[in-house]
Amino acid sequence: MRAVNLLPRETKQRTVKKESVPVLVGACAGVLVFALLGAMFLMGSGKIAGEQRKLDDLNRRFQALPPAPPGPTAAEEQLAGVQSPRLSALSTALSTRVAWDRVFREFSLVLPDDVWLTMLSAKSPISPSTGESSSSSTAPSQFTISGRTYSHDAVARLLSRLQVVPDLTNVQLLSSSRSEVAGQEVVDFSIAADIKVLGGPSS
Secondary structure, eight states: OOOOOOHHHHHHHHHHHHHHHHHHHHHHHHHHHHHHHHHHHHHHHHHHHHHHHHHHHHHHHHHHSOOOOOOOOHHHHHHHHHHHHHHHHHHHHHHTOOOHHHHHHHHHHHSOTTOEEEEEEEOOSBOTTTOOBOOOSSSOOSEEEEEEESOHHHHHHHHHHHTTOTTEEEEEEEEEEEEEETTEEEEEEEEEEEEOOTTSOOO
């Protein structure tokens, strides 16, 4: 038989196997790195695409908004300049205005059933020409009434009711006397008061 030396060949094969292991590990690591990079790239591309869609949607909404209104014209600015004096004049006029409908409604509510009027006179406490108050604390004359009733007690009751009317002040009895009308004994009276001005001092 022919003798064969196998020792050198086995050593060479083992050396080749030992040298091929790092190459395989490196190749696998490279594939994993490329796979991770690819996955990260795809995820980043998806996020960028989503943000781009949001940006496009916002741009469409912005373009759909109506245009901004034009600024005020010169005439409007001039009108705004005179608005404040007009409001001030209106406030002054309203502060001295007398609500006659309210005054007469309040008076009708407190007028007793057994009292009837023969005269009623009412005038504004503010002079229309000067705008100054014409009230007098000693002799009220802005709201005067004359009438008749059956007793002095009824006159006193009317006086007490007139004093609680919010728009009347300085209520005074000017005269009260007995008389006879068609065989019926009655009491003639005359009462005067002042009108309160909104925002002004009371008499």
